[in-house]
Amino acid sequence: MRCAVGALCLCSALGLALAYPLKQDGRGGGGKTNGTGSSWHHLGSYPSVEDKEPKQRCSEEGFDAITMDEAGVMLFFKGDLVWKGFAGAAELKNASWPEIQGPVDAALRIHHPDRPSIHDNVYLFQGKHLWAYAQGRLKDGYPRLIEEEFPGIPGDLDAAVECHAQECSHAATVFFFKGTVVYSYDLTTKELKQRSWPSVANCSAAVRWLGRYYCFQGIQFLRFDPVTGQVGANYPRDARDYFMRCPGRGHGHHTQGNATARAIADRCSGRPFQAFFSDDTGRIYAFREGHYFQLDSHRDGWHAWPLKHLWKDLEGDVDAAFSWDNKLYLVQGSQVTIYQTGRGYTRVDGYPRPLQAELGVAEADATFTCPRSQALYIIHGNHLRRVDLELSPGHPGPLQPIPHAHVDGALCTSKGVFLFHGSDFHHYADVDQLIKATAPAPAKSIVVDFFHCPPPHAVGQGAPSLHHPQ
Known part of the structure; x- marks a missing residue:
């Protein structure tokens, strides 16, 4: 039998991110129980043998x-x-x-x-x-x-x-x-x-x-x-x-001494996210200052990645994003870039190009599409416009008021429409409920409900930030 290497410590030269919040045993995990009140074997408080770190963990032979x-x-x-x-x-x-x-x-x-x-x-x-x-x-x-x-x-x-x-x-x-x-x-x-x-x-x-x-x-x-x-x-x-x-x-x-880098990559920092998107496969991403988090894979850890890790040549801030017809649209200022989805993401030739030429609007604070729908919704200021991506992609519909002066991002899933602003989000059952609303829906915490962070009073209970290989 050959011996294997490595205790998987998460590593990125461009950013740090928190792993799962620690449970009482301090190991991190999902917190499942076996029905008797005790944790599964990987979370329980078993007596430890003498941990001869780093001799055992860092030995040449590695792990089995x-x-x-x-x-x-x-x-x-x-x-x-x-x-x-x-x-x-x-x-x-x-x-x-x-x-x-x-x-x-x-x-x-x-x-x-x-x-x-x-x-x-x-x-x-x-x-x-x-x-x-x-x-x-x-x-x-x-x-x-x-x-x-x-x-x-x-x-x-x-x-x-x-x-x-x-x-x-x-x-x-x-x-x-x-x-x-x-x-x-x-x-x-x-x-x-x-x-x-x-x-x-x-x-x-x-x-x-x-x-x-x-x-x-x-x-x-x-x-x-x-x-x-x-x-x-x-x-x-x-x-x-x-x-x-x-x-x-x-x-x-070196990034550990950079407070800004830590805040960008720390999902629990409360720092605003600039865009969200979901697609029909269930993938959900959140964008923040040149980095992204993948929300649907949270069971295996939370980590911030530079945009270019997934979308080749993409840099800077993503202001809005949406998915349709196996394509991902990423809006940056007045430009939009389209990536074909599949086993990965491939940039479509001829992009980026002006948002005005692609969708008939000059700018967007947030965009979203709902599952299996060809309707795109564009939010700018306190108004929303609908675009039929199949029949008339460059001709948005009339302005419709919404009860929000500004939003940073938007997301639509089978559970409804979510509007994000600062550290909070507002949930609506569907687009009709959003349009008919005369006041914003109750504010909820992004980091608590979307990123499974401790409530604000429990800040500091998270696992230490580690590194991950690129």
Whole structure:
């Protein structure tokens, strides 16, 4: 068995962000309980073994396996120990998984909403066997042979990682690594393929985190494309600079002294957001001063990313955004840029171009479209205008008053219309209710309701800001 690297510490040279708010045990997580009032194994207050940091966490051999659990807590396995969460101390593995004796070879969380029986199951592999856990408990019928669960997959694996359907050519997939061989297993059809990925081989651990895929090789790690197997530029990198807290090492620590950078990237700072948007796939983004947060992936952590990480060549502030017909429209001042959506975002040729030429308006404070609707709503000042994106995209309808002097951003989902101003938002059941309103709907906190932050009186209870590899 090969040993894996890295305790996944979140890293960005351009910004810091808070992870989940800490619970009482100080590890961070979703706070689920098992129905008896106690927390799941990954959140409970188990006695810790002596945590010989940084010797164990920063050793050359790294970790045996890494995975997210069902609540978005990162698990790092090494020998008889496990680290839970980004700031957790070393614990005895058999305190949480007494059924497994000795080191694990690989670990995996399944993400397959169409298969509730396996969705959010956590699999631990050892030799020719695997153990499957649901909500922290061993499922009936386990352990069993790996071949029985995943036909064609051999034992003594080195690593495994889930690949979400929308990121893996529309097929929920698991990648298994053994030496130089990469197996691709389709969870729906059970089709097995071998990938020719010379750049992604000999992975001692693999993990998906916030839509990015990592392969660890000793103390080095790679970020790879789950469809092509291509490795990003400037890899491999040393995990001690990104994935674990090690004395004298680190990446981007200069940003810690920049209060403005911290406030931009701290979702709980109360600093206003300039735009929001959602699309029919359920993705939701919030924009703030050249960075974005992805709200629908909050289970795996909250982190601010520079715009260019997702939208190539995009810089500066996003003033308004909306999605329609598999395209994303980003408004910056009097210009609009369109990106084609799919497995990623590709800028449409000829953009940016004037907003006036595209939509028939000179400027916009906020924009939104509702799910499966061709109607775009543009807000400027205290008025709203409707544009039919299919029939007359350059000809907005008449001005209609709304009970808000100004809004920073707007969002429409299946739950209604949300208008954002400063640190507050106002909720309306639908557009008709907004237009008919004579006074603003009650104000609610953006950071509490959208970003799951502690209420203002509880500020300071959040987890420490860490770094993430770009």
